Amino acid sequence: MKHLFGKSWLTMIYVFLYIPIVTLVVYSFNASPLVTVWSAFTLKWYPAVVHDSELVGGLILSLKVALLSGLISIVFGTFTAFALVRYRKFTGRTFLASMANAPLVMPDVIVGLSLLLMLISVQRWTGFPDRGMFTILLGHALVGTAYATVVIMSRLREIDTRLEEAAMDLGCKPFQVFALVTLPLIAPALVSALLLTFTLSFDDVVLSAFLSGPGSTTLPLVIFSRARLGLNPSINAVAAIIIAVVSMVVIASSLYQARAERRRQREVNEAYAQTN
Amino acid sequence: MAAVKDDVVLEDLLRIDGLIKVFDGSVRAVDNVSLTVAKGEIFALLGSSGCGKSTLLRMLAGFETPTAGRIYLSGKDITDLPPYQRPINMMFQSYALFPHLNVWDNVAFGLRRDGMPKDELAERVESMLKLVQLGKFAKRKPHQLSGGQQQRVALARSLAKRPKLLLLDEPLGALDKKLRESTQLELVNIIEQVGVTCVLVTHDQEEAMTMASRIAVMNEGYFLQIGTPDEIYETPNSRLVADFIGNVNIFEGEVVEDEADHVTVRCPECLHYVGHGITGTPGMAVGVALRPEKIHLSREQPDKPHNWCAGDVADIAYFGAHTTYHLTLVTGMTLKVQQPNLTRHSGQGLTWGDRIYAHWSQDAMVVLTQ
Numbered sequence: 001m002k003h004l005f006g007k008s009w010l011t012m013i014y015v016f017l018y019i020p021i022v023t024l025v026v027y028s029f030n031a032s033p034l035v036t037v038w039s040a041f042t043l044k045w046y047p048a049v050v051h052d053s054e055l056v057g058g059l060i061l062s063l064k065v066a067l068l069s070g071l072i073s074i075v076f077g078t079f080t081a082f083a084l085v086r087y088r089k090f091t092g093r094t095f096l097a098s099m100a101n102a103p104l105v106m107p108d109v110i111v112g113l114s115l116l117l118m119l120i121s122v123q124r125w126t127g128f129p130d131r132g133m134f135t136i137l138l139g140h141a142l143v144g145t146a147y148a149t150v151v152i153m154s155r156l157r158e159i160d161t162r163l164e165e166a167a168m169d170l171g172c173k174p175f176q177v178f179a180l181v182t183l184p185l186i187a188p189a190l191v192s193a194l195l196l197t198f199t200l201s202f203d204d205v206v207l208s209a210f211l212s213g214p215g216s217t218t219l220p221l222v223i224f225s226r227a228r229l230g231l232n233p234s235i236n237a238v239a240a241i242i243i244a245v246v247s248m249v250v251i252a253s254s255l256y257q258a259r260a261e262r263r264r265q266r267e268v269n270e271a272y273a274q275t276n
Numbered sequence: 277m278a279a280v281k282d283d284v285v286l287e288d289l290l291r292i293d294g295l296i297k298v299f300d301g302s303v304r305a306v307d308n309v310s311l312t313v314a315k316g317e318i319f320a321l322l323g324s325s326g327c328g329k330s331t332l333l334r335m336l337a338g339f340e341t342p343t344a345g346r347i348y349l350s351g352k353d354i355t356d357l358p359p360y361q362r363p364i365n366m367m368f369q370s371y372a373l374f375p376h377l378n379v380w381d382n383v384a385f386g387l388r389r390d391g392m393p394k395d396e397l398a399e400r401v402e403s404m405l406k407l408v409q410l411g412k413f414a415k416r417k418p419h420q421l422s423g424g425q426q427q428r429v430a431l432a433r434s435l436a437k438r439p440k441l442l443l444l445d446e447p448l449g450a451l452d453k454k455l456r457e458s459t460q461l462e463l464v465n466i467i468e469q470v471g472v473t474c475v476l477v478t479h480d481q482e483e484a485m486t487m488a489s490r491i492a493v494m495n496e497g498y499f500l501q502i503g504t505p506d507e508i509y510e511t512p513n514s515r516l517v518a519d520f521i522g523n524v525n526i527f528e529g530e531v532v533e534d535e536a537d538h539v540t541v542r543c544p545e546c547l548h549y550v551g552h553g554i555t556g557t558p559g560m561a562v563g564v565a566l567r568p569e570k571i572h573l574s575r576e577q578p579d580k581p582h583n584w585c586a587g588d589v590a591d592i593a594y595f596g597a598h599t600t601y602h603l604t605l606v607t608g609m610t611l612k613v614q615q616p617n618l619t620r621h622s623g624q625g626l627t628w629g630d631r632i633y634a635h636w637s638q639d640a641m642v643v644l645t646q
Contacts, residue, residue, distance in 0.1 A: 162372040168359045170386030184376045
């Protein structure tokens with residue numbers, strides 16, 4: 001009885017989580033231009049997406065911003081994390097630590113608004129920057145750096161400092177220690193941080209809404225504005241494409257990880273077999 | 277084990293001069309330490325944790341900057357050189373092998389930083405791996421090796437650059453007891469084969485005694501005594517050293533007779549006739565150190581005026597090779613006595629509560645004035 005209850009509870013949760021997504025995908029094959037009424041099966045919305053320059057432009061911009069802000073975030077995140085973990089005492093350490101964490105807890109609306117106000121006054125004084133891709137990138141990198149710092153810091157704390165000392169002992173200058181030992185060891189955290197900040201940037205609406213300018217509309221902004229004017233199934237098609245791509249990436253990466261783990265396990269077993 | 281040969285002219289390789297390290301403005305981790313280590317020597321820094329031995333080692337490697345004092349290597353002042361410019365390599369506690377590199381690349385790591393030509397590098401790495409008998413493990417990652425194999429990779433890595441001085445930080449601390457004994461000798465063999473001078477840090481006195489040619493016993497940042505293993509064990513210069521190295525019984529008493537070739541010390545337990553002279557005066561308070569294995573037991577009362585006492589067996593611990601008895605003396609002091617089990621069942625007959633006589637020769641004990 002208890003067993004049955006647990007199972008049905010789990011099923012309900014899955015249904016609640018995935019029914020909207022399934023519906024979304026199913027309705028991308030709906031012939032009717034109304035999102036809520038099913039008429040017949042069609043594939044016409046998919047070619048329509050490709051010819052919808054606003055959607056395609058938004059997607060390209062979103063991808064560019066997500067990738068660039070992800071890369072900027074992990075670079076600055078690594079610096080910040082390194083300073084906070086490796087140097088226990090320096091003036092302004094507490095200040096830096098709280099500043100690095102502030103964007104995590106600050107509501108996006110506040111961050112977006114304050115950035116916007118700042119950028120407007122900077123633009124008034126210097127004539128730069130115009131609102132557009134650059135300003136969106138700035139906002140996303142700001143928040144992304146905070147997330148990246150947290151992820152990289154936790155990995156950096158786990159690394160045995162004796163490894164870095166050993167490298168120095170064997171003739172590495174401080175920069176070489178970082179490049180040859182620290183960086184390879186935190187690489188998994190860098191990948192996680194990149195994926196995280198990429199995703200955060202890719203689906204951000206609030207910051208982009210504040211910071212975008214004419215001609216620089218990210219995909220979430222396009223979808224959001226269309227939702228207000230009345231959706232059409234081409235949005236469903238876009239969503240279905242994104243879901244398909246994301247699923248493929250996730251499946252491929254877990255397959256790869258499983259294979260690497262199996263290979264590692266096999267090597268360990270071989271090693272022990274040869275020792276005995 | 278690794279006694280320095282007398283006929284070799286010893287040349288100082290390492291000289292430490294008045295080294296001091298103060299942490300946080302007040303903690304004196306290393307307190308005015310001076311030392312010379314001869315070429316080819318294996319020198320052990322022995323002490324309990326927190327005695328400053330690791331800090332001293334880290335200053336030699338260059339990871340800590342001394343507050344005062346200088347370090348000379350082959351006459352050259354290296355105190356201000358960063359670790360990567362010192363001809364010194366270190367084998368770290370728990371080895372610190374690079375987990376992302378295989379055995380071959382771990383050993384080659386230091387040589388690559390020197391920009392050694394490819395063929396020479398390959399040759400050196402091969403010979404190092406051969407030295408530690410890990411040739412067929414070259415492509416393994418550290419996590420695919422057992423503890424003993426990792427230890428040997430760490431050794432090969434620290435020897436690969438042919439350092440003038442090799443530092444070993446608790447070299448066998450991560451191995452289990454059985455493996456440790458065989459590895460100790462193997463490690464000494466390799467170090468002697470290479471001929472590198474070596475400073476090792478350990479808290480394990482057995483490890484220090486088997487491996488080192490000289491030992492410095494450290495306490496609270498300074499050296500209590502420096503000497504060969506047998507000097508440290510047989511003629512400790514203070515109660516602290518006697519107590520730290522091995523087991524010891526210390527009788528407290530005062531000198532009643534002080535001659536050039538012997539002293540007599542009166543203790544509440546018994547009268548000690550010690551067969552060596554001391555620098556002291558009659559009436560001075562001293563300690564008499566007596567090792568448990570230098571005491572004999574008998575059921576009959578010995579017929580000599582000194583160097584024996586009576587006690588009741590309070591505890592018996594059977595170790596296989598020997599048995600340790602704890603005798604309670606009339607004063608309440610516990611006397612530890614170790615008897616070799618020369619024949620099977622040799623300890624039979626003695627049991628808890630038995631009255632027994634412990635006696636020893638005049639050369640068994642050492643008078644401690646500090």
